[in-house]
Amino acid sequence: MQVLLKLIASSPVYKIKKNVERMIHMQDTRPLSALSYLSIFFAPFIVPILVFLLSKDEDVRAHSKKALISHLFPFLSGVAAFIFFFGAIFTNNEAAIGGSVILGFSIIVLANIGVVIYNIYKAIKLYV
Numbered sequence: 001m002q003v004l005l006k007l008i009a010s011s012p013v014y015k016i017k018k019n020v021e022r023m024i025h026m027q028d029t030r031p032l033s034a035l036s037y038l039s040i041f042f043a044p045f046i047v048p049i050l051v052f053l054l055s056k057d058e059d060v061r062a063h064s065k066k067a068l069i070s071h072l073f074p075f076l077s078g079v080a081a082f083i084f085f086f087g088a089i090f091t092n093n094e095a096a097i098g099g100s101v102i103l104g105f106s107i108i109v110l111a112n113i114g115v116v117i118y119n120i121y122k123a124i125k126l127y128v
Helices: 002-009 012-024 030-041 046-054 058-089 094-127
Strands: none
Touching: 030 046, 030 058, 030 094, 046 058, 058 094
């Protein structure tokens, strides 16, 4: 009987089944949380929303919510810079227009760099 159990346990099908079961009942939620943060490179809004809606783990939901908020920040800074540019256009002062363009562009670049660094930091911190 034990020989038969050893034979079954060593079969490739049994090993694949065990690995699939382990992945389905995976208790390590770090990859999904890190994916929420790193999705800023390929799907900034979609991935955190899907993870939030589909996950039942509260830690994963909290990380996806934080990731979504951090992904919204560059968009909102872009809207603010656009309003700033739009307001400067209606002034007849060319120096004000040039200064506001430089200032607005600087705000957008700094906000985007800061958010990307923050998301990378949070994803790495999940594993350390």
